[in-house]
Structure formats: C-alpha cells, structure tokens
Amino acid sequence: MRKSNYFLKTRKETPSDATLISHKLMIRTSMIKQTTSGIYAWLPLGLKVLKKIENIIRDVQNLFGCQEILMPTIQQSDLWKKTGRYNDYGPEMLKFLDRNKKELLYGPTNEELITNIFKDYVNSYKDLPKNLYQIQWKFRDEIRPRFGIMRCREFLMKDNYSFDLTADAAKKSYDNMFKCYLKTFQSMGLRAIPVKADSGAIGGDMSHEFHIISESGDTKIIYDKKIDTLKDLTSESSYKILRNIHSVTEEKYDESDCSIKKNDIVIKKGIEVGHIFFFGTKYSSSLNTYVLDKNGKKINVEMGSYGIGVSRLVAAIIESSHDKDGIIWPKEVSPFDIGLINLNPKDKKLTKISDNLYLTLKKNNKDVLYDDTFESPGNKFADMDLIGIPNQIIIGKRNVENNNLEIKNRKKK
Template structure:
C-alpha cells in the first residue's frame, strides 16, 4: 500500500486526552480516532492489526475444538430475565426498546443467548460435550471510559462457552481454554500470567484472569517464577498450572501464609486481557434446561465461559512493545512487515528504485507500506518509527548512485547498507 492511497493521520504531539502510552501512540500513529466517549473508529492501519490479532485468537480457538458461530449484538431482555441477570447486571448494560416497546439490550456477553440456542436442541448426554465461540462487538456503559481501547465502552471480544455433563468434563473444557489462552498470548509475542480471580456478575467459583506483563501495567501481581518454565503445549502441565498460585497485590496482602517460597515469588505489573469462568449449572438451572444423563435421569449441563478482549489486546501489545520513538510491533501482527522510505520523492532514480522494491516485495507476498508522500526525510523517518513496522528500506540519491539500499531493523535499531538483492532477501523473511 502507498501512503498516498491510504489514510494514516500521524500526530507530532501527544493528545491531551491520552493518559497512557498505548492510547497516546494509537492516536499519534493514526490507528484509531474517538467518535464518542469510549467509542473508536478503527482506521486502516489499526484495523489491519485488529484483524491479525483476531485471526490468531481464532486459530487457537479452532485448535481447542471450539466451533465458531456469530450471535447478534442486540438481545431480547426476556432471556436475561429468565436467568435473573437483567436487573442484577447493573448500569453498565445498555438497555433500549424497539418500536413496539419490547425491552432489548446491547449485549455485554452471551451466556443466556447461547444457552438458549444450544440447549433448546440438545436432548441427551450424546450431545455433550460442546464448545462454541464467536468474535463480536460488545458494549458496556462504563461510568468513566478512559485509557483508549483499554477501557472503552464498545470493544471487540472473543467469548467462548462450554457445555459438559459433569464436573470432570467441565474441568477438561476449562483447561482446554486455559491452554488456548496461553498459546494465544505466546503467538502474539507476549508473556502472560494466569491470576486467580473473582467471578463477578458472571458467577461461579473457578475463575482466572490473564495478565500480560508490561512495566506500564495497571495491576501489580505476584506469581511463582516456576510458571515461566511450564510448557504450554503439555496438557498435564497446563492442568497443574490452572491450580497454581498467582494473585493481584490487593489479594496477596490478605494472604497470611503464602504457599510460594520467597525466593520464587515474583512481583510484576500486568494488564488484564482475558478472563475465564467455570460456573456449573448457574444458567442451565435458572433457565430450565436439562438433558438425559447416561443413567436416564435428567441433569443440568455444566457450563463455562471464556472471554478475551481482542481490541484491548492491541493496547496491551503496545504497552509491552514500544520505545521512545513509537510502537515496536511484533512481526506477526504488524500492519505491514516492511516500510519503504523515499528520501527524494520526484527524483527519477529514487522513484524508480522504490517502485521496483515495492513491486517485487508485493509480488512475493510481503506486506509493504511505501511512504511516497512529498515530505521531508525527517518527517518520514519519524513517522515510520512511530508506526513501528519491523523493517524499513531507506532509498536516497547516495544509495541509488552506490547501488545500495539502507535496511533498518526497527526493534534493534541496526542499520545496514546492502545491495538490492540482499536487502530484499533480508526483509522478506
């Protein structure tokens, strides 16, 4: 993509309303723009990153055996009255009426809807276990939306739901999702710690939050250093991990007898990006759903729900991956892999070489952003560093004369003059 063909409204200064690094950089790099309090439009670069994060989340849900579907954003209030949550959920729920005066709501989550969709057709133990997920926009009317996409009112979430016949099956499903979450964060280039957590309005006794480690994180957490050595590809190790000690600072201070030896106890800052729950028969019982068990009796299936903030993850990645010049994207979710900087737009030699590089990389399937604007070189350097693409190819008159291209690695800052062929090979991956 050429810069002159897309929309990347970069800003030189931090906007006054942005209080944390990710919000500042998302606005400055032209990834998002606020359209109302806590509601954002995703501009071309930001939308590309959002889609890549979504695809990584989707791949790990598929791998865990969950079937993807898509549920509507607007739900009937009667479903929530059936479960008892309509009045209990609180002012964060956006309530509305349709033209016929029927009570509706903009869904903050989907336990009731999927319970009704699936269990109205399930009849016996042969229909279980099942696991479903969808990736859909949610709305929660935060009293004080802040920190950009980290605490917005509208957000993209992956929510999954499991249905099992008994407690053992529910634990198996829970651990599959637990493992899928660890794999998701690893695939994003992030280190995440599972933290025991209260269930809140979702309900249930078994619950974990997942915190991405970042120096600018909102929460202080304590955890066992041994967590960092557990293989996330080993189901038995993951099952053990889901029972391992880790908690936020406020909870840690309440615990008089810490089970982790002091020499293994680590304290870091983290950003919550996911929350999973196993709540048993809370919804199937309240909504009157049963299936025939193996012994012929009617039983209420046991459920779990598993949420991860897809849009919030982008903010978390930036909090963990930035420097004084801007964002430093992990390669797997960068909006483009390579940025081309033309230092002398309008110069025949520079234009020709940049066009050649752009065409060859594009034809090779490499995602390229070509800064072909009529701007000063300094502005192009600053803008490309701010956007944070993994590689930069810098073309100027001196390099054209010498037959070289300057290659810059955004993460390390290393800059090397290479021949065209070597430069293309280096950035193509």
C-alpha cells in the same frame, strides 16, 4: 500500500486528553478516532492490527475444537430476568424499549443467550461436549470511560462457552481452554501470565485471568518467580506448572494461604487480556437447559465461559512494546510486514528502483507500506518509527551509488 494513497495522517503533537501511551500513540498514528465518549471508529491502520489479532484468535480457537457462531448484539431481557442478572448487573448494562415497548438490552456478555440457543439444539449426552465461540462487539456503559480503548464502552471481544455432562468433563474443557489461551497469546508474540482471579458478575467457583506485564497495568499480580524462568509457556511441562503454581491477583492474595517462599514472590502490574470461568450449572439451572443421560434422566449441563478482549489487546501490546519514538509491533500482529522508504521520490532512478522493489515484495506476499511521499527524510524516518513496523528498507541516493540497501530492525534501532 503506497503511503501517498493510504488513509493515514500522523500527528506530532500528543493529545491533551490522553494519559496512557497506547492512547497517545493510537491517536498519533491514526489508528482510531473517537466519535463520542468511550466509543471509537477504527481507521485502516488500526483495523489491520485488529483483524490480525482476530484471525490469530480464530485460528487457535478452531485448533482447540471450538466452533464459530455469531450472536446478535441486541438481546431480550426475559432471559436475563430468569437468571437474576437483569437487575444485578447494574448501570453498565444499556437497556431500552423498542417501538412495541418490549424491553431489550445491548449485550455486555452472552451466557444467557448462548445457553438458550444450546437448549434448542442439543438434548442428548451423546452430543456433548460442545464449545461455541464468537467474535462480536459488546457494550458496557462505563461511568467514566478513559485510557482510550483500554477502558471504553464499546469493544470487540471473543467469547466462547463450553457445555459438558459432568463437572469433571467440564473441568477438562476448562483446562483445554487454559492451554488454548497460552497458545493464543504466544502466537501473537506475547507472554501472558495466568493468575487465579475472582469471578465477578459472571459467577462460578473457578477462574483465571491472563495478564501481560506492563508498568501501566491496572492490576497487581503476585506469582512465583519460577514462572519467569519458563521459556515456552505452551509446552506440556509449563502448562502443568502454570496450572498448579501459586499465582493470583492482589484481591485473591492471602498471605496465610501463600505457598511461595518470601524471596521467590514476584509482584508486578499486569494488563488483563483474557479471563476464563467455570460456573457449573449456574445458567443451565436457571434456564432449564438439560440433556438426557444414558438412563433417560434430565441432567443440567455443566458450563464454562472464556473471554479475550480483542480490541483491548491492541492497546495492551502497545503498552508493553514501545519506546520514545513510537510503537514496536511484534511481527505477528504488525499492520505491515515491511516499511519501504524512498528518500527522494523526485529522483527518477531512485524511484524506479523503489517502485520495482515494492512490486517484487508484493509478488512475494509481503504486505508493504511504501513511503513514496515528498516529505523530508527526517519526517519519513519519524513516521515509520512511530507506526512501528518491525522491518524497514531504506533507499537513498547513496544506496543506489553503492548498489546496496539499508535494512533497519525497529526493535534493534
């Protein structure tokens, strides 16, 4: 993409209402545009990152046996009343009446709806297990939206739901998703630490959050320092350690129950990017969702649910990977593979070389942001560092004279 044609206008000034670095940088790089309190439009640069994250999540979900569906954002209230969550969920749930005075809601989550869909299609134990997922927009009416897309009202989320015949089988599905999440975040170039956590409004008796370490994190996590020595979190040996080692959120911490030696305790701030739950028959019982076992007996299915904040991940990655000059994208989620800078488009020879290199890179399936604008070299360098593309190729008069190129790694600048 030629920068001269791209829908991109960087800003030097920091937005006065932004406090988190991710919010500041996403505004300055034209990734997002606020349309009203807590609601944002995603502009081309931001959308490219969002789609890359979404595609990684989809690929890994499919790899672990999950099947993609798409549910509506608007749900009927009847199902939520049957589970008791219609009134219990609180004012974060946006409720409204349609023209026929029927109560509807904008889904903040989908346990009720997916359970109702499942019951109409699966009625035999022979059809289990099943794991269905979607990537869809959600709405929660936050009383005080803040921190940009980190805590907004409308957000993109991956949510999936497992259905099993027995609690033991359901826990195997839970463990499968535990591994899936480790693989998902590592595939984005991230290190996400799993910790035991409260189940909150979802319910259930077992849940884990996955956190990216960041000083701007809003949750304190407490874990054994052995976790920091694990090189590959997706290996089978690491999984066994992570599944059994003591690691919890601050609210779950109990000193009398802590098995970590005092000198081995690590306390850090984390940003939650994923959360998995096992809640048994909480929803299947309320919604009369069952299968027939081999003896013809009705058995309420055992369920789990699993969420990843897709749009939140964009901000979390920036919080954990930036410097004073801007964003430093992991190559796996970067909006472009290469940033190409022509230092002087007025120079015909220089421009011809730059244009040819741009076309060659494109033919070799490289996604390139080509700065062909007439900005000063200083502004070009500043913009490319601000945007945070991992690798830059810089072509100036001296490079042409010496028959070479300057290649810059954003992380090692």
